Amino acid sequence: MVQKNDKAPHILNTSANLLGICFLVLTSLKVLKLNQTTLIDECTSFATILFMSSSILSFLSIRSNTTRSDRYESIADIIFLSGLICLFVTIMMVTFNFIK
Secondary structure, three states: OOOOOOOHHHHHHHHHHHHHHHHHHHHHHHHOOOOOOHHHHHHHHHHHHHHHHHHHHHHHHHHOOOOHHHHHHHHHHHHHHHHHHHHHHHHHHHHHHHHO
């Protein structure tokens, strides 16, 4: 028997970890005083918003006993994937910025 909210706990755990990584990247950019990295800052900030939204929706999916639970979970899944793509783009920008 398949559990109703089988993806939501995994999304919550992983998006919370990646949210911390985004904060680490933002802090590192500020500490290193990389002024020409505004695009990296913006992309990382956007990924932070996506991971926070994904965390909130997956939490609501776990706590909800209504039919909205599946909808919250699928929206959290899509937002989580968008956050991963955004974080990938950020990592590529950071990598190519340091190669110069």
